Amino acid sequence: MSINRVNISGNLTRDPELRATAGGTQVLAFGVAVNDRRRNQQTGAWEDYPNFVDCVIFGTRAEALARYLRKGSKVAIEGKLRYSSWETKDGQRRSKLEVVVDDVDFLSSRNSQNADGGYSAPSQRQQPTYSAPAPSVAASQQPQQAPQVVQAPPSPDVYDEDIPF
Structure with a gap:
């Protein structure tokens, strides 16, 4: 028995390319850059060496993901x-190893789009402010009620994936 599963996380190296087969099946192709750390033999320092992985997605998910993925997006x-x-037209033999994607997780936030179209983590998170609505004129003629307490949602740093159960 053999197992053919791949898990990678990295940044998209280019904008995805959406095409369709002759039969009408949508095909989304993109590249992901992942780093490999190695120790430099001369300096002894750790250095990052990039690896570029071609990925492809088929079907209706390809069309949907094409709207959200951009160069620089961080994905798992x-x-x-x-x-x-x-074989090429001039007779050369070519080969390629690629990942046929089953699942994509977005690791960048949607609202922090950078200049080249990708998404990157925000440098500072701003907490939204919550307050009770201002009373209307008609409400001022009625007896005063205690102000409503509005609870703020949990910090955006807490996600469902962080819960251990």
Whole structure:
């Protein structure tokens, strides 16, 4: 028995390319850059070496994801490896190993879009302010009620994934 599963997280290297097959199936192709850390033999310092992984998604999810993914978006990908080989017009043999994506998790927030279209983590989070609505003129003629207490939602730093159960 063999297991063909891949989990990577990184940044998109280019804007996704949405195409359709002759049969009408949507195909979304994009690249993800992931780093590998190695120790430099001369300096002894750790250095990051990028790896570029081609990814592809098929079907209706491809069309939906094309609207949200942009160059620079940070994503976590789960899928399986697929090997392809072909011969070019000039007779050269080519091959490629790519990830056929089953699941995409967005690791960047949607509201922090950077200049090149991707999403990056915000540098400072602003807490929204919550207050009771101002009383209207008709309300001032009625007996005064105690002000309503509005609870603020939990901090945006707390996510469902952080809960251990």
